[in-house]
Amino acid sequence: PVLGAALVPDPGGEVPWLVPFPGLAEAALPAHVHADPDTDGVVRSILLAKAAGSVRLWALGMEAARLTVSTERALETADFVQVNAIRIPASDDNRLLVINFAGPEGAFRRISFASVLEGEASPSDFSGKLVILGVTAQGSGDRLFTPLSSGVGMPGIEIHANVARTILDEKFLVPAGAGAQLFAGLLIAAACVLAAIRLRGWRLFGSLAVLAAALPAVCLISLQSGFILPLGSLLAVYLVSAGIAATSEYALVNRALRTSEQQRRDYASRVQAIAHEIKTPLTAIQGSSELITESSISEEEKGQIAGLIFKESKRLTGIIRAFLEVEQLAAGDVTLRKQPVALAALCEEVLERARLYAARKAVRIEAHLLEASVDADMELLSFAVYNLLTNAVKYSPKGSTVLLEIAVEERAVSISVRDHGYGVAPAEREKIFARFHRSARDRRGPEEGSGIGLALARDIVELHGGRILLDSELGRGSRFTITIPQHHP
Template sequence: MSRYSGLWAYAAALGGAALFGLLLSFTPIGGQLDYWTYDLLLRLFPPPARQSSAVILAIDERTLAASGGLMNLRRPVGEALQILERYEPASIAIDIVLSERRDDAENEALARAIATEPPTVLAANLRADGQGWENPVEPFSSAAAALGHVHAEPDADGVCRRILLAKAAGRERRWALGLEAFRLARDATDILQTEDGLQVGDAFIPAPYRRDQELLLRYANPASPIERLSLQTVLEDPSAAEAVRGRAVFVGVLVLGGLDRYLMTPYSFGEPMAGVEINASVYETLARGEFLRPVAPSTALAAALLLAGAFALLFRRLSGWRAVAAGAGLLALAQTLPALLFQQDLVFPAAQTTFVAWACFLTGASYHYLVVRRQLEVSEAQTNRYQKAVHYVTHEMRTPLTAIQGSSELISRFSLPEDKQRQIGELIHKESQRLARMVEIFLSVERLSAGQLELRREAVSVSDVLEECVRRVRPLADRKRIAVSCEAPPHLRVDGDHELLEYACYNLISNAVKYSPAETAIDVRAWSSPDRILIAVRDQGYGMDSSELRKIFQRFYRARTAQQSGENGSGLGLAIVEEIVIQHQGSISVESQPGEGSCFTVSLPRGVLELEPKAARHA
């Protein structure tokens, strides 16, 4: 693999990992991770513990018992409002939808209490069909200073983390109950809407129109929750209403199964929160002015892509434990980034950076490991090939070196006739050529095996190759009185490297001679099929069993009968033969039975090149 192709493969792997992480962050899994992270951070970094700006006037079990139940609340609520008036609360929000007509006298009394100071905002609920509002009936609606919606839209997991400060239904739009209470407490005439948020008096609320003017709630610190005051306590002891002075009052039912809605919040831990408490939390968030601002999607995406680029650069530039350590540090930064930003009142989608960081870290580390491992394997393979080459040189080349050494000693130590000196010189020259050719063949096979050398392809006559091999091996065969026959039609040819093919065939034939008993026969034959040339070398040697046949082409493996024959060998010859045949897109097989000899068959593709004259080939 070239440098640039490897670089592109690495970039594609990291890019694919980053894309996978991004796509995963947009699935429900990513959304749930964002929810869990937000809830955890909200609990880890709550607002400072301090007195709440709102008080919940709770219609609790004691109040219901004293008033006679949920259907008889208007009279005690009216009486409580008259008491609260004397203690000057900032504003009052009644989180009870007064949409039903009851006793006129009670209605009039409650309406008069609503119409007095401080200003009171009444709840309007979204109709079940979503096409309009369930508003308070007269005389309540005209007595109220404002109407505010109490509609809640929990997230996909059923947890209420945000509230829509404005909600439209039909042709009417309602501001949230908590927002209207905040406006009245600020003596603001109107709520000014801009692209970036809402202006209430001198207070700015960052609730952009593009985000549906949603407000992320910062629920009160559990150590100092929104103060509760039982409505019945106020009726029994009006002085208890001193707690509401200068604070907003939210009137609502705090009885599970009562009129109010109960929703899960990040602080619920299995216990739902009443709607009136959620609306009071809206007011608390607005009054504190400690707003949580969601990070823009484009910013979150840019951060995720920047992380991916950092991982890519890191694993490309560093190596070993430094790369892993730096990657782990970058991964830790990605995990802590939402927490760091949350302390600056910024809400960052954790899923994007988390999934992208993990995907890029695992991919980069795996790719880095594979590259290092491949480099190690290449290095080990080169070392292994070098060791095998040394072993081959020291073993296979001993014969020509011995001949050269012996001949040179004869010339140097004795005064030989000129004819004898010329004969010995020719022998030295011949053996040195043979030695050089053996080295070249072995190194060529090694380079072919490593993919570092291409075959010198030419049209090769099969009959010429086999006849030359038989001629070279015949002196050894004659000494053992072994008959060697060769049958190869002259028209058969293959496309390949002439020297390598000759080496392979010679190795098979010489092995047959070396490992066959005296006075036996060896048959060398070549024939053709429609698209293949087949060469078979059959002997009457010692043969091999099935376990030896499975290992016969392994490097340095020698069959038991070969070791017992007394013949020298390295176990490399057949391995080299197989490599040569494979490089020629061929195959080699062997059939053998102990005591019945062996037959090696080579299958090669038919040649398509024109055969050169023998003289030109050896020129």
Template sequence: MTRRITPGLAYGLLAAGAALVSLLVSWTALAAQFDNNVYDFIFRVRPTVRADAGAILLALDERTMQRHGGIGGMRRALTQALEQMVQAPPRVVAVDLTLTDPGNDAEDAALQAAFAKTQGLVLGCEMEPDAGGCSGWQDPVEGFRAHAALGHVHALAGPNDEINRRVTLERVCGRARRWALSLEALRLLKHAGVIESSPTDVTVGGLTIQSRWDAGRPLWVRYRDAASVMRVSMDDVIAGRGLERLRGKVVFVGVTAQSAVKDRLFTPLSGGLPMPGVEIHLQAFETMAAGDLLYEMGPLAPLLLALVIVALSAVIFTFLRGWVAVLSGGVLLVLAHAAPYFFFAQGLILDAFAPAAASWLGVLGCAGFQYFYVRRRLFVSEATTARYQQAFHFVAHEMRTPLTAIQGSSELMTRYNLPELKRKELGQMINSESKRLAKMITTFLDVEKLEAGQLELRRAVFALQEVVDTCYQRAMPLAERKQIRITSEVADDLVINADRELLEYAIYNLMTNAVKYSAPETDVLISALQTQAGISISVRDHGMGMDAGEVKNLFRKFYRTRKAEQSGEVGTGIGLSIVQQIVVLHGGHVEVESAPGAGSTFTVVLPATLH
């Protein structure tokens, strides 16, 4: 027995498939780019607004470059600015400038002296790349770094695009480790001795930052609008203007002039204008100093959320129907897409692709299945209704003859005082026709059950001649009225394995049709023979015949040829449809040979399987 998949199981399988596909694709570059775009959008619709975190940008902008000798005068300008800052000393100074090569001896000596007088100094350093990864650190010259801590200044673009969203808190080259410039500035601000680390986090001055070593020690930067970042031009500081703005602050010093800076990167809020690296480090510092941290939830969270979403989609379309199910699925889609925003508001980063893909695949898959499933159920229901209506027409059509005989006989017995012999004859006729009527009803019900797959054929092995003789006896009264001779050419030893009652009905229907539509004083031949293909039972008449178009439509229910309708014979075009159903249920087929005015031959071919 074939087990049918229930709708609930189908929804469950669709949901499981949606979860599997979404999870597999979530590990691809496409999903990573989708996540990037989602969080760039969230950063823009929910920009970071924070109080003064105590950081300010001391910018080597275009004006400073023009007035102080450009790149060549950068160290001299920095020295002058540091000397002015002694009047309003900041708490920490983080310098993101290239100081790896010796310059003019006098200028370097002056800058070294300025560094010595600067408290809380951090100097930037870079990794020196080579084919194997890195060959060492490009540290400031020895005289400069004697008075400062070192922090790396790498602010790399994000994966799959050129947008910076994270900085690396730790970089290792060879046996030397450098913490990020922003993290070293935070250490000095908090007067922490060392930065403590474990495989999963970094601790500085009592602040623990969840950042995994095996993931590269990432820190999500909560960027805010560049216009809200406090900044002062180095030219103003050299001129003694704006010094009080630097007092007690953490000052990040770097190049912001577009013509000079090389480490500009786009950020989610850069608006088409890349951000200087020094400003990225400043915003990373503010993120940590304000404790406004973002933590990644890890790969298990989107997996579980995707499973919950597809499970809900299966539940929705299993128990709800129509617009209620569609609206509920729409709400689920909205919630799945809003989930990253809700988690972001709580300081959590959730991979957005898996839940979003699971919601679309789950909802669309289940909705599509429900739509086509309901349509199929509707078609099945309509077909069932039509079949029952046709069955009613079958019964009404075929019962007319026995009912007429019963009615006529009963009226004769009621109205007239008939001889006992005649009354007995009429009583036997009523009994015979009532039995035939009951048998007919049973036959029709069996055909309906067989067509619906609810009843098995009651096969039996019997002589075909017996069935033909029975049909002959029943068709003789009709043939005698038209003086038509019925001839049988069926061998007595020809046996068949079939449902006797259904086969009898089919042969009788073909035989009576041949008589009804044949001209008077003709003959009808019924023959049968054994072939390699099976047993062929043929009924040939000398009636009006049919053309090819009429033969093509002959087995359609309720179809009658124009000549049949004009002949005056009563019929509904149902009988041949029943014959075809019976033959097909036996694994056979019906062949028709006919031509206008030349009569017709109907051949039933049944497989000769004897079990």
């Protein structure tokens, strides 16, 4: 038989073992009956061995299980305690055994002392069974809460019965080590991050909800397999990771919404600007069309009016074409057809087209063109240079000179256009490349324009991996410089 022993503090400072029925102590094997709760007041494990002074006792459930299978002493190693062929996973740092409870209170059969004393219990009720004697009354004080308790604690002898059952059935529960916990936490975090990267909207939040529901199920399956995963810690990792994923999704959606709203406002402003630009030639065409039908107008005047209609139609076509080109560049629908381009030849061709316009404005164009080659879309780059050149001519006074230059640097080539016009005010320099932007002076002045030529030039240059810079002094002119990488054969 195994006799339970308890620790009772002595006024002298010692903590001796208290063994009931001292007369039986010599014939019985003493074992401790302590089951210390965790910090939350719940008993989940028990010390297989407990020492007081020079006396070290095994737990009651442990000794009862050992004597059920063998009379030999338990074999202790650093990682386990062996009873006959049963290896109990309890390391030598504390010899702690996690109890695998068979169920709530009452999972084991109970037979009262009264029925034994009155002869109502049959000897067959005890034959071949492990019998543990103790008090189960609720008022006895020997009750502790377990993970399966429902408002009422479990008697101490039933806790030790669960210890014996855990050992005899070899249904051991092993807590996950630090490495396994870290791996599980990283796996959860990686799943949340992957979901945040690959999924959007309800799919993301649906996957996070599935992951949240899967965590308890995985921990339960692991527990049934004898492996304890810390559900609380894993849920904390999940909540942090899911919170970051949800926050990033909100930020992305919010940024996409702001971008969409900004694009809508930009498009509305572009449409408004182009409508304003179209209004002038349309009004001229409409008025001229009405005049040309008048019978009182001479043939010469009709010819003049027809010329005006043709001129305004060409201007209207140019505005619409420029608007479409801006939309294509903004949408990224322009595909570069790059090839080696000789810049001197390209600029000569641009000069030929711009000289007629410069002659009408009484502006002279000079060119200093060095031989250089770049990888570029010849048509688009020609369009950008033409825009800069005609823009310089437009804002140059009569009799002035516009200079077109090519300069070769170590890794890049620059094309600059310098004029002696009004110059650009410092407050306007940040806006000069904005689509449909026209300065207050332009809107008051006689020069016509849609405010998209410089924007198109900048977009084209940036598509080529280059940049366009402005150097200007009010009242002394401006210099626009295109810099793009040099072609190396």
